Amino acid sequence: MPLVNIKLIPDGIxxxxKAKVIAGVTKVMEKVxxxxxxQTIVIIEEVPAENWGAGGEQxxxxxxxxAK
Amino acid sequence: MPLVNIKLIPDGIxxxxKAKVIAGVTKVMEKVxxxxxxQTIVIIEEVPAENWGAGGEQxxxxxxxxAK
Amino acid sequence: MPLVNIKLIPDGIxxxxKAKVIAGVTKVMEKVxxxxxxQTIVIIEEVPAENWGAGGEQxxxxxxxxAK
Amino acid sequence: MPLVNIKLIPDGIxxxxKAKVIAGVTKVMEKVxxxxxxQTIVIIEEVPAENWGAGGEQxxxxxxxxAK
Amino acid sequence: MPLVNIKLIPDGIxxxxKAKVIAGVTKVMEKVxxxxxxQTIVIIEEVPAENWGAGGEQxxxxxxxxAK
Amino acid sequence: MPLVNIKLIPDGIxxxxKAKVIAGVTKVMEKVxxxxxxQTIVIIEEVPAENWGAGGEQxxxxxxxxAK
Structure with missing residues (x-):
């Protein structure tokens, strides 16, 4: 009964x-x-780009x- | 000082x-x-049904x- | 199908x-x-006191x- | 840059x-x-069966x- | 490669x-x-005050x- | 009352x-x-390198x- 939580910047998803991500990840759990x-639960959490930092920058x- | 995080599909909550969930869960921590x-913190995170998968399906x- | 995640310092739990916490929290979700x-999942995560900070202190x- | 967090009961994993789970899930993110x-990060968190509840029971x- | 997740009530943030929080927390990871x-990722999750409980109350x- | 969750590979931390991380992150929340x-809580979760994937690899x- 794995619980999978996926956080991502939506970018037009x-x-x-989302359905394909849920199906694909569930299949990995089953196969491996x-x-x-x-009994596998998958949750997708969409985080705005403004709230995500990498390398110390938004x-x-x-x-x-x-883009410049 | 437990931290309780509850993720659910809102369905008109x-x-x-929400107040009753917070009170009830805090009481369980105190009693048990x-x-x-x-010092108990409870956070409710509402996840759209489209972002929640079970059994490989949204x-x-x-x-x-x-419903059919 | 709520997912409940509880983080706490074990302190001899x-x-x-744990069984009572799981039963109690699940009942709150059902009742409220x-x-x-x-379909309610409850996960308890035990965090060592050394890894928990409050007010800027471990x-x-x-x-x-x-204790002094 | 998705972050994927997988919680599971280890059961001898x-x-x-683990390597196959990481590779498989990362591939789903790439393909879909x-x-x-x-930039995909996958974290596997192993939770003891005693700390996992479903249907109100450990x-x-x-x-x-x-098993009976 | 720390992953930092910050949950807070936005209160006009x-x-x-957000940029300063991301920069500041990343610097702490680097310095300490x-x-x-x-390789440090920081995610800020904004939780409505209605969904946050402390001391058993919203x-x-x-x-x-x-305020009274 | 921010809640900060830090996941990292311990590498001899x-x-x-840990005390300095807790103090430093709490100060960022206060200053910014x-x-x-x-009311700031900081939790450090140590994840074994075997359970952490980046770029599809452990x-x-x-x-x-x-190292080669």
Whole structure:
């Protein structure tokens, strides 16, 4: 009964992509760990780019620099 | 000083229900573990049904099938 | 299908107390939110006092001062 | 740059299985969401059966009943 | 490669304050733990006051009482 | 009342370094967000290198390659 929590910056992720992520990750748990898929829970948490930092900088700032 | 994090699909949860969840869970910590209620923190995180998967499927899809 | 994550400093918590916490919290979800208990997951994470900080201090240090 | 957190009851999971979980989940993120695999982080957290509850019961208790 | 997750009640937090939190926390990791800042991830999660409980009460209720 | 959760590979982190991380992060919250330090909680979770993946690979494997 694994619980999988995925945090990501949404960047236009669609409902269909979410469905594929849920299906794909559940399959990995089943194939590698023999976990019953009925008991795997997957949660996707969408975090705004402004709230995500890498290398000490907001992703919004990193992207603005990259776009220049 | 327990920290309790509750993730759920909101399904119309009201402010009053949230208050009761916070009070109820804090009381469990006090009664079972003798934890000072003043130091128990409870956080409720609301996750859209589209972002929640069980059995490899989005809850939105599970519910659509169940409604048929 | 709520997911409840409880982080606490173990302080000698027993298996039986864990069982009571799980039962108690699941009952709160059922009573307040009408959530099917079969689908409530509760996870207890034990954090050493040395790894827990409050008020800018390690709990180990806070307790040493309190014991003096 | 998704962050994936997987909580599970270890049940004898090997280092090699962990490697396969990490590789498999990272591939799902790349394939479905076009996320650069270099920026995907996967963390596996092992939770003792005694600390995991489902349906209001400890998994240790559920398994003991099932074994009878 | 530390992952830092900060949950807080937003209370009017600005994008600039978020940037300073990210920079400041990343610097602590570098200075104290010699962690490469390029590999530190910081995520800020904003939780409504209604969903946050302390001492068995919603923060919204605590604040209403304090304001009286 | 921010809650800060830090996950890291321990790599010989000492109790004193943990104390400095807790103090430093709490100070950032106070300085940038004017949060009362008495209400800031910091939790450090130590994750074995074998359970941490980046770029689709276990950190143990990444380090073995780097050491060659």
């Amino acid at each position: 669609t409902a269909q992509q 760990l023999k976990k019953n898929p009925a 992703v919004t700032a990193i992207r603005q620099k990259a | 009201t402010a009053q229900q 573990l003798k934890k000072n209620p003043a 809850v939105t899809a599970i519910r659509q099938k169940a | 027993t298996a039986q107390q 939110l009408k959530k099917n208990p079969a 709990v180990t240090a806070i307790r040493q001062k309190a | 090997t280092a090699q299985q 969401l076009k996320k650069n695999p270099a 998994v240790t208790a559920i398994r003991q009943k099932a | 600005t994008a600039q304050q 733990l010699k962690k490469n800042p390029a 923060v919204t209720a605590i604040r209403q009482k304090a | 000492t109790a004193q370094q 967000l004017k949060k009362n330090p008495a 950190v143990t494997a990444i380090r073995q390659k780097a």
